[in-house]
Amino acid sequence: MLWRSGAWLLALCLLSGAAQADDKHAWTALREGRAVLLMRHATAPGTGDPANFQLGDCRTQRNLNQVGREQAQRWGQLLQRQWIKPRLLSSRWCRAQDTAREMGIAAVQALPALDSFFQTPTTARKQTAALIEQVNAQARGTPMVLVSHQVNITALTGIYPASGEGLILALPLQAPARLLARIQP
Template sequence: MLKWGLLLLLALAGPAAANTDEAWQALREGRAMLLMRHTHAPGTGDPPGFVLEQCHTQRNLDELGREQARAWGDRLREQGIHQARVYSSQYCRAQETATLLGLGEVVPEPTLSSFFARRERRAEQTRELRRFVAGLEPGLPVVLVSHQVNLTALTGLFPRAGEALILALPLEDRVRVLARINP
């Protein structure tokens, strides 16, 4: 019985692994982008009165979050991505995640910043993010670092801290998720 269960598990894992390999290939070739939620930062939201330009007023990465971000950089390099166009939310936890990937200059992008405290911006900011992505020129692979609310608004999925999605380009009305990768 155990033997059959193991065979079934292997059979099911095969196509998933193949699909993930195809997603990584699409990312390397510029037919997809990686959209990730910043890595572990304990808590929810930000303290009252936080200031975007002052990291000490925000919720920030802990050592686990820093380890996850460095591990993500290693994972991307293992997949043949040694340099990328890296765009990040303006929040310190996302900026630090993006920097620790070690893939190149991190460019702050307001459309990736959290609208957690201003949920009325959800639809407008998601449209702006779609326009930003549509305007990216071909080139190095694209890595975006954002927040749960932003990823959920775009994809309908609820990613955990440090989880990433490889999304097909161009973004369609219903975003095609090629792979969902845990931290």
């Protein structure tokens, strides 16, 4: 019985080491501009957008709560520890913009292709294609961090990310995207 427990522990350690090696490769690819970090905005309680949603008015939108602001700040700290000084692109939704700003690592640029299509799912395919095209048109060599929404990320990757979760995806971007690492919030 003790032997079995030891074997399981050894297997878990080996798997953990392999995951860390894969994560190291992913972080290096991101740092060198051969990958992109696509993340879901940090925690903003609720689902979708309120009925009175207006793009330019944060009072009409779901916004980050304290947990979300702390998640975003931790992302900024993590990226700094990884020596990543990215170009930071975000959806125009307040919760995504605020996630990017709370990281405190770079000026935030709006990229409409990252906007949520939760209310207009018929645009998913066209918007995902536009995102791929626009990301692939960016100059290589500079790390990019993209802040978007669950529906956008799921359409591109097939993955349903948690709030504040990030995916390091290989460049050039394609559909489905090639996942290098999944980073928990």
